[in-house]
Amino acid sequence: MSSLPVAAVLPELLSALRHAPQVLLNAPTGAGKSAWLPLQILAEGNINGRIILLEPRRLAARNVAQRLAELLGEKPGETVGYRMRAETCVGSNTRLEVVTEGILTRMIQRDPELNGVGLAILDEFHERSLQADLALALLLDVQQGLRDDLKLLIMSATLDNERLQRLLPEAPVIVSEGRAFPVERRFLPLPAHQRFDEAVAVAAAELLRSENGSMLLFLPGVGEIQRVQERLAERVASDVILCPLYGALPLSEQRKAILP
Structure with missing residues (x-):
């Protein structure tokens, strides 16, 4: 797994998380940012508290949690768990929780200080949704008003660096090159007589x-x-x-x- 593209920037990323409250990671699809990197941060990042990994969809949240748990030789609900609407799989030893956007909003409403959480990771931020923007705004509010020790990591395949850097001017930007493959595009019109x-x-x-x-x-x-x-x-x-x-x-x- 260390051959994944994002592994090349892991030392730089860990250093940034130690020294900065917010960090931006730009890593293309397939670089390993969702299904490998959170475990490395958990193991080597010296995070004081649980890690919350925010995924934009239930399908992604459940399967990312499953994959991360498998890499540890465990089942979801042990070191890695997940929370989503009408479904929770966490345990007393869970240190990394994969959650959906609505769940994170409710977590902050119930506990505005996010006690016990050391790092919040926003994954797939390039998908841009009202819920994702709200989650970032709420996390920044928690960080700046109540928890200056809370760390934020914003990950995306195509970060809108200009917009985010205006919002987070002091945040270091880490770039993983990823892997590119040739793509051939073909267009086939829909026949008028077929559904x-x-x-x-x-x-x-x-x-x-x-x-x-x-x-x-x-x-x-x-x-x-x-x-x-x-x-x-x-x-x-x-x-x-x-x-x-x-x-x-x-x-x-x-x-x-x-x-x-």
């Missing part, structure tokens, strides 16, 4: 026949995912595994789509 899900299934089946490897298919919502899966199942060989992935699925079904 959307039917056209997607036909195009996906053709790609599976003509190309090697796996396919990641993004669709607008759960209904489209289910309909495309049904139509695609009629067109592909029996050895092709079709795995839906959305937040309402049981964790075991989500893991089928994510595990190698």
Whole structure:
């Protein structure tokens, strides 16, 4: 795991966290900032208290917590746990909690000082939402008014450095180069006589026949995912595994789509 791109900036990041109240990390997708870096900070960062890792979606929060726990050889609820609406998996020994944005807001409302928390990490901040901006504003308010010992780490694949640096002019910016791969873009118009899900299934089946490897298919919502899966199942060989992935699925079904 030390071959992950973000490992190259770990010493610089740990030093920044020791000396600055807020730190900005710019690391592209796949650099290891979500599913590896928090454990290194937990082990080497000398953080006084628990670490809160903020994820923008339930699906991401649950699976990031699962992956971090697996890297420790544990299950969620031990060293690493998670909190989200209607679902909590933490224990008395939990030191790293993965939470969704609404949960963090409620945590601050219940305990404005965030007692026992030493570091708050805002992940995927480039996705920009009202909840994420509110979370940052609340955390800065806690830090500046009640907890000057609280550390903040803002992580993103494409940080809006100019905007954030105006807000946090003293925050050091750590940049991880990441890994880049060539991408070929092709455009296929939707046939006028076909339904959307039917056209997607036909195009996906053709790609599976003509190309090697796996396919990641993004669709607008759960209904489209289910309909495309049904139509695609009629067109592909029996050895092709079709795995839906959305937040309402049981964790075991989500893991089928994510595990190698």
